[in-house]
Amino acid sequence: MMRAVSLLLGLLLLLPMAAQSGTLSVVESGQWVQVGKVYDGDTFQTRKGMKVRLLGMNTPEVRHGTERGQVMGREGTAALKRLISGQTVRLTFDRERTDRYGRTLAQVWLRDGRWVNGLLVAQGFAHVYTFAPNVRWADKLLHEEHKAIAEGLGIWKTARFSVLPAERVKARNIGEFRVVEGVVDAMRGKKGWSFTLGRLHISVPRKYRAGFKQAPALGHVGANIRVRGRIRAASRGDKLYLALHTPADMEWL
Numbered sequence: 001m002m003r004a005v006s007l008l009l010g011l012l013l014l015l016p017m018a019a020q021s022g023t024l025s026v027v028e029s030g031q032w033v034q035v036g037k038v039y040d041g042d043t044f045q046t047r048k049g050m051k052v053r054l055l056g057m058n059t060p061e062v063r064h065g066t067e068r069g070q071v072m073g074r075e076g077t078a079a080l081k082r083l084i085s086g087q088t089v090r091l092t093f094d095r096e097r098t099d100r101y102g103r104t105l106a107q108v109w110l111r112d113g114r115w116v117n118g119l120l121v122a123q124g125f126a127h128v129y130t131f132a133p134n135v136r137w138a139d140k141l142l143h144e145e146h147k148a149i150a151e152g153l154g155i156w157k158t159a160r161f162s163v164l165p166a167e168r169v170k171a172r173n174i175g176e177f178r179v180v181e182g183v184v185d186a187m188r189g190k191k192g193w194s195f196t197l198g199r200l201h202i203s204v205p206r207k208y209r210a211g212f213k214q215a216p217a218l219g220h221v222g223a224n225i226r227v228r229g230r231i232r233a234a235s236r237g238d239k240l241y242l243a244l245h246t247p248a249d250m251e252w253l
Contacts, residue, residue, distance in 0.1 A: 041076025124154020192218030
């Protein structure tokens with residue numbers, strides 16, 4: 001009996017040490033996997049065939065068949081390979097665990113406790129990219145992105161991904177995911193779900209409004225803001241359109 005008690009006490013004393021060192025223990029949540037193939041800067045496959053998409057961020061595309069790669073796509077892929085190739089990593093999850101392509105959506109952690117998603121954003125290899133309801137890590141990722149933008153790291157020093165002033169948004173930007181800064185110069189509608197930054201029409205589509213506590217620009221004409229999303233051609237007139245999917249897609253500056 002005494003021997004059993006001693007063994008139990010020894011295990012309890014070891015658990016905090018295991019948790020702090022980033023190694024597998026019963027006090028850690030998530031799933032441990034062995035990394036197999038790295039496809040690009042935000043996607044890899046485990047040795048058991050599970051395809052994993054790093055959640056909350058996006059790296060520039062690499063060349064696929066006849067589709068040309070984007071600037072710094074190869075650098076982002078190389079960065080992820082350096083971090084995780086041949087490693088056993090821990091996956092943690094948000095509310096939805098898979099996307100429409102069947103990929104597992106996860107935050108990825110190394111055994112030493114380093115957060116892979118955050119590192120790629122902090123080093124300028126990726127930008128924040130969130131979709132409801134998976135927004136648990138959005139604020140932390142934005143914090144890392146702010147530093148990368150301020151320091152002009154990686155993608156943020158390129159013409160393709162640098163923060164774009166609203167007055168410089170052009171038709172040639174249609175189809176691009178961009179981070180845009182500008183001043184709210186007009187409200188559209190009475191409920192505040194739509195406003196303009198120069199030629200750019202910003203709105204929250206009805207299906208995403210439940211994720212916002214209030215209309216994002218209500219009463220803030222003249223405010224300086226930063227928005228993120230894919231620039232599209234508006235259905236009417238010559239304005240360009242950008243949809244906000246989560247609160248993380250708009251920040252007050």
